[in-house]
Amino acid sequence: MTGTSGWVADGRTGPTGTPLIRSPRDLEEAxxxxxxxxxxxxxxxxxxxxxxxxxxxxxxxxxxxxDVVREEGLEQTLPVRLTGCHGFCERGPIVVIYPQKIFYxxxxxxxxxxxxxxxAVAGEVLEDLxxxxxxxxxxxxxxxxxxxxxxxxxxxxxxxxxxxxxxIEDYIALGGYSALVKALFSMQPDxxxxxxxxxxxxxxxxGGFPTGRKWASMKKAPSPDxxxxxxxxxxxxxxxxxxxxxxIEGNPHSVIEGMIIxxxxxxxxxxxxYIRREYPLALQTLTTALRQAREYGFLGQxxxxxxxxxxxxxxxxxxxxxxxxxxxLMASMEGKVGEPRPKYVHTVEKGLWDRPxxxxxxxxxxxxxxxxxxxxxxxxxxxxxKSKGTKIFxxxxxxxxxxxxxxxxxxxxxxxxxxxxxxIQKGRRFKAVQTGGPSGGxxxxxxxxxxxxxxxLTEVGSMMGSGGMIVMDDRTCMxxxxxxxxxxxxxxSCGKCVPCREGVRRVKxxxxxxxxxxxxxxxxxxxxxxxxxxxxxxxxxxxxxxPNPVITSIRYFREEWEAHVRDRKCPAGVxxxxxxxxxxxxxxxxxxxxxxxCPQQCITGERKKPHVLDASRCIKCGACYEVCKYxxxxxx
Amino acid sequence: xxxxxxxxxxxxxxxxxxxxxxxxxxxxxxxxxxIPTLCHHEAVSPAGACRLCAVEVGDGKGRSRIxxxxxxxxxxxxxxxxxxxxxVGVRRLVLETLLARAPKxxxxxxxxxxxxxxxxxxxxENHQCILCGLCVRxxxxxxxxxxxxxxxxxxxxxxxxxxxxxxxxxxxCGACVYVCPTECIHMEDRDGVRTIWHEDAGVKTSVRQxxxxxxxxxxxxxxxxxxxxYIRKKVGLPEDFHxxxxxxxxxxxxxxxxx
Ligand SMILES: Cc1cc2nc3c(=O)[nH]c(=O)nc-3n(C[C@H](O)[C@H](O)[C@H](O)COP(=O)(O)O)c2cc1C
Ligand code: SF4
Ligand code: SF4
Ligand code: FES
Numbered sequence: 096m097t098g099t100s101g102w103v104a105d106g107r108t109g110p111t112g113t114p115l116i117r118s119p120r121d122l123e124e125a126x127x128x129x130x131x132x133x134x135x136x137x138x139x140x141x142x143x144x145x146x147x148x149x150x151x152x153x154x155x156x157x158x159x160x161x162d163v164v165r166e167e168g169l170e171q172t173l174p175v176r177l178t179g180c181h182g183f184c185e186r187g188p189i190v191v192i193y194p195q196k197i198f199y200x201x202x203x204x205x206x207x208x209x210x211x212x213x214x215a216v217a218g219e220v221l222e223d224l225x226x227x228x229x230x231x232x233x234x235x236x237x238x239x240x241x242x243x244x245x246x247x248x249x250x251x252x253x254x255x256x257x258x259x260x261x262x263i264e265d266y267i268a269l270g271g272y273s274a275l276v277k278a279l280f281s282m283q284p285d286x287x288x289x290x291x292x293x294x295x296x297x298x299x300x301x302g303g304f305p306t307g308r309k310w311a312s313m314k315k316a317p318s319p320d321x322x323x324x325x326x327x328x329x330x331x332x333x334x335x336x337x338x339x340x341x342x343i344e345g346n347p348h349s350v351i352e353g354m355i356i357x358x359x360x361x362x363x364x365x366x367x368x369y370i371r372r373e374y375p376l377a378l379q380t381l382t383t384a385l386r387q388a389r390e391y392g393f394l395g396q397x398x399x400x401x402x403x404x405x406x407x408x409x410x411x412x413x414x415x416x417x418x419x420x421x422x423x424l425m426a427s428m429e430g431k432v433g434e435p436r437p438k439y440v441h442t443v444e445k446g447l448w449d450r451p452x453x454x455x456x457x458x459x460x461x462x463x464x465x466x467x468x469x470x471x472x473x474x475x476x477x478x479x480x481k482s483k484g485t486k487i488f489x490x491x492x493x494x495x496x497x498x499x500x501x502x503x504x505x506x507x508x509x510x511x512x513x514x515x516x517x518x519i520q521k522g523r524r525f526k527a528v529q530t531g532g533p534s535g536g537x538x539x540x541x542x543x544x545x546x547x548x549x550x551x552l553t554e555v556g557s558m559m560g561s562g563g564m565i566v567m568d569d570r571t572c573m574x575x576x577x578x579x580x581x582x583x584x585x586x587x588s589c590g591k592c593v594p595c596r597e598g599v600r601r602v603k604x605x606x607x608x609x610x611x612x613x614x615x616x617x618x619x620x621x622x623x624x625x626x627x628x629x630x631x632x633x634x635x636x637x638x639x640x641x642p643n644p645v646i647t648s649i650r651y652f653r654e655e656w657e658a659h660v661r662d663r664k665c666p667a668g669v670x671x672x673x674x675x676x677x678x679x680x681x682x683x684x685x686x687x688x689x690x691x692x693c694p695q696q697c698i699t700g701e702r703k704k705p706h707v708l709d710a711s712r713c714i715k716c717g718a719c720y721e722v723c724k725y726x727x728x729x730x731x
Numbered sequence: 732x733x734x735x736x737x738x739x740x741x742x743x744x745x746x747x748x749x750x751x752x753x754x755x756x757x758x759x760x761x762x763x764x765x766i767p768t769l770c771h772h773e774a775v776s777p778a779g780a781c782r783l784c785a786v787e788v789g790d791g792k793g794r795s796r797i798x799x800x801x802x803x804x805x806x807x808x809x810x811x812x813x814x815x816x817x818x819v820g821v822r823r824l825v826l827e828t829l830l831a832r833a834p835k836x837x838x839x840x841x842x843x844x845x846x847x848x849x850x851x852x853x854x855x856e857n858h859q860c861i862l863c864g865l866c867v868r869x870x871x872x873x874x875x876x877x878x879x880x881x882x883x884x885x886x887x888x889x890x891x892x893x894x895x896x897x898x899x900x901x902x903x904c905g906a907c908v909y910v911c912p913t914e915c916i917h918m919e920d921r922d923g924v925r926t927i928w929h930e931d932a933g934v935k936t937s938v939r940q941x942x943x944x945x946x947x948x949x950x951x952x953x954x955x956x957x958x959x960x961y962i963r964k965k966v967g968l969p970e971d972f973h974x975x976x977x978x979x980x981x982x983x984x985x986x987x988x989x990x
Binding site for chain 2: 131347415417432436439585586587588589590591592593594596597598600601604621625627628629631632633634
């Protein structure tokens with residue numbers, strides 16, 4: 096092993112005993128055995144162990160199910176498996192009964208007994224735990240028939256629900272590491288790079304840079320002492336995004352396999368996963384997976400007898416959003432302040448410790464084994480002209496179905512929001528969708544038929560980013576949305592360069608003023624003037640893309656901005672300084688529902704008589720507005 | 732670079748020859764093209780932080796981008812416009828926001844006036860430090876003691892000794908005082924003591940005091956004791972080397988030679 100630069104990563108002790116698998120033939124034999132034992136168990140209960148479901152109490156559910164299994168004396172015949180995230184976290188905890196694949200959602204420990212005895216043993220389908228179509232109320236027993244999954248194409252996520260992420264044998268049983276064998280034994284390094292180029296894969300971490308081209312430049316770059324690195328970016332700093340975490344937690348070996356293939360193709364001597372601090376479960380899963388990969392012979396000296404040696408260490412993130420930026424990430428790995436530096440000399444030439452370094456996102460790496468196993472032509476057949484394959488999105492906000500979705504590039508925003516997402520909550524109106532994380536743009540209803548791909552999103556002023564998708568309804572104020580993202584970006588700016596540190600906070604101040612009803616028409620012109628200058632002048636991607644949310648908001652929702660500035664009104668009723676609450680005496684039935692929730696006790700009146708709201712004491716919390724069933728509380 | 736390649740680049744319409752990989756700012760200045768800078772100094776490595784040195788670089792085929800010239804390496808055939816509307820736009824943004832941050836600082840006022848900015852369109856603050864980082868770089872790269880760093884991030888960023896306390900490895904040399912473009916690091920020698928501090932928005936931080944050493948013969952000030960010791964040890968000079976000023980040391984040598 097070369098290239099640890101004096102620091103030894105977590106768990107990196109090198110091979111202790113001889114690895115279990117030492118040749119492609121060993122692997123094929125092992126696969127047969129693992130598959131046989133994987134398939135021997137036809138009947139089992141799988142419980143989703145993703146972070147979303149853990150928050151919902153899936154571990155308690157799994158425990159309760161195991162307890163019942165034990166009490167019923169079924170330990171030998173009915174195993175309980177904990178799997179990776181299914182994506183439909185909003186409906187968690189999720190339990191699936193095999194082999195019939197009955198999909199139960201929102202399961203609680205008290206359901207354990209009937210799941211075991213009535214469903215798994217007796218074969219009954221428990222209606223009350225099935226997912227119900229929101230429109231027809233029809234109960235749907237199988238995952239693939241649920242609208243949330245029907246339009247998805249789960250290539251990268253595909254095996255998440257089928258394998259135990261803590262058990263490498265599951266991954267091997269289902270074909271894992273066969274792409275590595277193909278790469279090591281029947282492809283030249285340059286052929287692999289060519290294959291990745293032809294597949295059209297582009298980076299999933301935000302920029303969408305063609306992966307094959309990056310690999311080719313890295314391959315060409317000389318290293319003074321021969322050390323060359325590959326890094327997996329698992330920093331995932333976007334608030335609300337958790338696709339990378341779910342991939343590592345659900346199918347860590349797909350990422351590891353991708354990294355080994357890439358390292359072989361580019362001649363890397365060491366690899367690192369830079370993982371976000373706040374991800375303890377992912378860290379644990381990854382540590383286990385790396386240890387198993389070493390024990391089985393996929394990492395370490397002379398991998399599978401190919402003569403290629405390589406290992407992967409773990410590095411824990413610096414904690415700031417900007418640490419996900421490539422140069423800041425590498426500075427942080429070197430123990431320096433996690434600040435970006437200009438990239439006029441690319442990191443593929445001088446990256447970590449000034450050595451050639453290829454940084455790719457988790458999802459990018461996870462695509463690699465698929466491309467090598469099934470071929471570039473197959474991969475390039477999915478998606479649009481310049482964006483190939485699938486993309487995982489974190490669909491959140493005011494849609495009915497939230498969660499992680501994987502869709503082919505080119506699907507329209509309308510399909511994502513109205514079919515997979517099931518439309519807007521409470522039947523309200525769609526207003527905008529924000530894509531690309533905190534510095535993406537907002538996209539209005541008129542562009543809902545836009546195909547989702549890198550270039551089309553950029554054309555309309557937003558971006559793919561890492562795959563955040565926040566859906567907003569008609570109660571969202573677009574000025575307030577711009578203010579929110581500007582605030583986030585001001586706080587996360589590293590402060591090194593002036594356009595971002597000083598420029599973004601000044602734009603934020605102006606927008607805050609507009610939200611307070613103190614805006615001027617010249618403010619809008621000033622923001623529009625500053626935006627391209629901030630984008631042009633900033634050192635790194637954070638500042639360069641920081642104007643996107645505010646600029647797209649002004650571009651697509653100008654009337655709303657003008658209402659704030661000219662009429663001092665917030666049409667969506669969000670900006671507190673611009674709204675007042677009152678009670679419509681005609682509509683008010685005197686039900687008294689609003690009296691108690693008001694923290695200021697400023698609503699008075701007798702039962703069955705119109706109530707009165709004392710606006711002078713109102714703090715505009717909106718509690719009365721939320722509870723009134725008769726739309727009698729007016730927000731103006 | 733061992734195999735330095737001569738290349739031709741175009742600066743504001745004029746072709747000039749230079750070596751591949753050299754920083755664009757240097758090449759522009761050598762050719763009489765003035766580009767303003769704030770975070771640049773020949774003695775330290777470029778950081779590309781202030782972005783005042785922004786210029787527009789194109790490939791001559793219609794594609795162009797804005798770069799920080801102080802840290803941008805030259806390549807053959809590049810076409811540089813130092814006063815293009817986009818470049819000037821960035822410079823004006825930098826100067827207008829810095830003037831709002833530090834409205835009393837002469838160097839900022841002068842530069843802003845040069846670009847036609849008298850009153851920023853933003854509320855004024857009373858900083859002096861513009862966080863250019865020159866003091867930090869000179870301390871670590873030239874002096875070699877890493878006594879200064881940037882603290883915090885974003886709008887809350889501050890510059891000074893760790894935790895802005897007086898605790899640090901500072902040797903009292905004053906290199907940062909010399910290099911600071913806005914004169915917000917102060918140094919005062921009084922009553923045998925040197926004091927160095929950073930002052931921003933009326934707040935003094937990173938205050939450090941050093942006992943001064945004087946020549947045993949003529950009484951001329953020699954510098955902070957701590958710094959003299961640091962240099963003596965680094966260079967391996969005799970223990971009594973700093974007892975005398977250079978003049979008295981020379982006289983002493985002459986006396987010794989004649990007796
Ligand atoms: C402010 C900022 C934050 C970023 N955060 C991440 C991140 O959390 N994860 C990631 O993969 N890429 C992130 N990136 C993008 C990386 O700089 C880099 O482009 C990416 O990891 C390259 O991998 P890819 O080519 O596979 O996309 C960020 C970029 C910026 C400017
Ligand atoms: S653009 Fe922002 S985050 Fe990036 S280097 Fe400049 S100040 Fe730091
Ligand atoms: S103290 Fe002076 S040199 Fe140091 S960062 Fe502030 S302005 Fe720059
Ligand atoms: S002088 Fe180039 S960025 Fe400051």
